[in-house]
Amino acid sequence: MPDRNKAYTVKRVTWQDAETDLRILREFVFIGEQNVPVELEWDGKDEQCVHILAQDKKGRGIGTARMTTEGHIGRMAVLRAWRNRGVGSDMLTALVTIARARQLSRVQLDAQTHAVEFYQRHDFIPQGGTFMDAGIPHQHMTRSLPPLDVHININDLPKQILGETRGYIDLKGRDDNQMTAIHMVSQATRSLNLFTPNLDPRIFNNEGFIDAVKQLAIGNPRAKVNILILDPSDVVSRGHRIVELARRISSRIFIHRADDEDQDRVDTFMIVDNIGIIHRAHNDRFAGLAEFNNPPEARLLTKTFNDAWERSQPEPELRRLHL
Incomplete structure (x- = not known):
């Protein structure tokens, strides 16, 4: 479960939606504290990057980081009062998780030399010598994201055993997603956490999946199914x-x-x-990955889910449908 006393949250944002907060943080840390020239800080790449924003409980920005489409992590900034409190680690973990979902083979960054040990704790390895950038010594570092064990053909789906089979399955179409979800949930004995924008009926509104969820729920008195929806309106209307x-x-x-x-x-x-x-980087696309035995990635996604669940509320419209 997430730390209920945690004083901040970390989320993925776009430049278009959060430009003001991101600019304020980077201007304060890089331009103000570290004297980075304005023309170097604003390099014109932000609109194409994925951004992470950390906020305190009042919604004020306290940290940010970004990653390019090629997996280059940078612009990691945390306000002084929030340093050494886990903010940087959580933002970095979020970006690595996104890189894995995008099936990148590695991530890289140029660390200020005083932060090299921090990145080494997150499995980044120094490459080459130090160099100067904006008047600050840096060290190039990389972290490999090797293929998750072996690739498993979708035709071998019936052989996959939850908690035992190592390897990943590329999901490419509706049927891949639907069959894999059914096969995985039908083996569950304890829990299902599902984060979905709209409970996509093409995957989740079929007899096989519903029966798998039902068997999980009634098969163990301690079993729990948590479903988190971004937009319940479609579910309510249809x-x-x-x-x-x-x-x-x-x-x-x-x-x-x-x-x-x-x-x-x-x-x-x-x-x-x-x-x-099972993870799809874009809900409106079927491309994704499934793994039947990957505890580290499951822990990362569980933390993301639990943090969002803590902020969520039961949906009144769905409760009315229950009546």
Whole structure:
């Protein structure tokens, strides 16, 4: 579970939506504290980068970082009062998770030399000698993101065992996603956490998936199914079998609406029994990855899910559908 006393949150944002906050932080840290020339700081790449924004409980920006489409991490800035409190680590972890979801083979960065040990703790390795950038000594560092064990053909899906089989499956179409979700959830015995913008009916509103969720919910008195939706309006207007299932098994299946600060997410993912994962970087595309046995990645996604769940609320419209 997330630390309820944690004084900040970390989320993915776009430059278009959060430019003001990101500019203020970087101007304060880089231009103000470190005397980086303005023309070097604003390099024209921000609109194409993925950005991370850390905020305190009042929604004020306290840290930021970015990553290019090629996996170059940079512009890591944390306000002085928030340094050495885990903000940088959480932002870096978020970017590495995004890089894995994009199937990048490695990430890289140019660390200020005083921060080399910090990045080494996150498995980055120095490459070459130090160099000067904006008058500050830097060290180039890389971290490999090797393929997750071996590639598994989708035709071998029936052989995959939750918690045992190592390897990853490339998901390419609707059927891949639907069959994999059913096969993974049908083996669950403890939990299902599902983060989805709209409970995509092409994948989740079918008899096989609903039956798998039902068997999980009734098969273990401690089992729990948490479903977090960004926009419940489509579910409300068209109906969904999983809503009816949640009405009948209300003590085990919970559906919440995501908080406003999570509304900019575009991905969808599920974690099954805290060990199996399915992750699509873009909800409107079928391309994604599935793994039946990857505890480290499952832990990272579980933390992301739990943090968002803590901020979420039961959806009134869905509760009315339950009546």
